[in-house]
Amino acid sequence: MSNMIKLEIYRYDPEKDDVPSMQSYEVPHEQKGMKLLEALNYIKWHIDGTLTFRRSCGEGVCGSDGMNINGVNGLACITPIAGLKQPIRLRPLPSMEVIRDLVVDTTHFFDQYRQIKPWLQTTSPAPEHERLQTPDERAELDGLYECIMCGCCTTSCPSWWWNGDRFMGPAVLLQADRWIKDSRDEATGERLDQLEDAFKLYRCHQIMNCMEACPKGLNPTAAINHIKRTLLNRKS
């Protein structure tokens, strides 16, 4: 008998439960390097088919399986079980409406993303071929373009918990910075105008939970600070 992994998982079924509860599970530790998602899949497939969670690629690219793991947000598929204190406590991403178990409603999160117009905006006529960047201009986007919009950072941010209706949150602001820094984009002024707001941008109080939560090792706090400095430079 292999050793067992103990988990406690947040459960909520809107058709049956009035309030959420935590349920314990035990999963065999099957192989070295086992990831948290594999334990969840084991539960789903062999123990309790009613456990509900999102997952797709299983390798930290799609950003589906963001959840709160022992108090810090992360992606289950790239979190090794070996480093986690047991029982591993799994909860849905914080401060979100729970649809069922670990599945949360991301409508507002993606609506905020839409608001920053996360695409290349240009006014100049399209060149015959692509819009070119120098290697240096392209390198400006490193640390930003890797974001997969999993929501781990935004839902880790206390400012967003209290003011999420108006504060854009770290993920969206990091994406905003990605377009502000893009040398090909011609709407930088409008992008900055939109963010120059006490709530949309300046609710960031450098708590840095976003940076700690980011499963891709990015730094939304630094991106937000860069937007603030860009706004300051524009004034002076």
Place this chain on the structure above:
Amino acid sequence: MAIKQAPLSPRLSIYRWLPGMIASIAHRGSGVVLVLSVPCYLWILHGMTGSPQDFDSAVALLHSPLGRLGLWLASAALIYHFFNGIRFLCLDAGWGESRDMMRNSARVVIVIAAVAAIVLGVLLW
């Protein structure tokens, strides 16, 4: 069928307190202490100026356990707010923005303030 309000997933009650979060909330907390301590000490200072008896009673208040606790709290808050304020200014200027620097600088200011608070506590007691 009644539509149930979806529960909000837990947030502050379950989130792990990491150095950056502690440093940020402590900055706000110490700031509130400092703002409130200014009128308190001005009021005590004003109370000293009436007569020699007023001066003596104000000095007695400052030397009482409550007065020393207040002074300790305001001083510890000032030290923390000063060092973390410099940290925030550096970050605003774009210095020390790497993930490790953000983490470690939070730890450093917390340790500085904790050591200073202990030293102050010993001196005042």
